[in-house]
Amino acid sequence: MKDSVYTQLTEYITGNQNKFYRLAYSYLNNKEAALDAVQNAVCKALENYPSLRNPDYLKTWFYRVLVNECLAYRKKYRRELPLEEEFIKEDFYYQKEFDAGYELYDKVNKLPDKYKTVILLHYYEDMTLKEIADITGINLSTVKTRLYAGIRQLQKSLKGELI
Incomplete structure (x- = not known):
């Protein structure tokens, strides 16, 4: 069963990368910081997927990991990250x-x-x-x-x- 959860998780992550990045960017207002937060959230999810008791809550569980990672990133650096307006239209997620x-x-x-x-x-x-x-x-x-x-x-x- 855990292998199927892992497969579901990896498919969910790869299929929704843009959504995750967009959410992280809205918290951090910085391209690199958002990419770091998403990467850290993915790593934590892949490491801790056995703790997911019900695969039906995969989406909720992963978003919780991502939101917590974004908040932790902001708390760790305790500064406002500037909005990079000049990069918004160049960003491949735009x-x-x-x-x-x-x-x-x-x-x-x-x-x-x-x-x-x-x-x-x-x-x-x-x-x-x-x-x-x-x-x-x-x-x-x-x-x-x-x-x-x-x-x-x-x-x-x-x-x-x-x-």
Whole structure:
């Protein structure tokens, strides 16, 4: 059974590299740091896959590893990593369709981590609130509260620009 979990994990990782990088980049705002975080998360997942009790939760489990790795990276270096705007369009993960939503995406990235995590996972990674609760290890009602509080902050931020 463990060999099938390993196979599922490797297929999942190789099939979703762009999503993982995009999430890590949204936390770290630096190409190299995001690549390091994803690489570290993949290594940790491959080393610890036997601890995954239920293969049905592979996605949730891996995202938890990745989010924790991004937060640990930021905590370790305790500094703001500059956004490399000149590299965004040169980056091989860049997708042209994100241009229209870049301003909103930028505002989401400026939110406090507790709101940013929930909004990124829900709207950009298409995860359910239950999955987000499992990934972050917080109560489902807290996830809902943070989602709506983050949305309110975004609305205030956007209204400030329109005036």
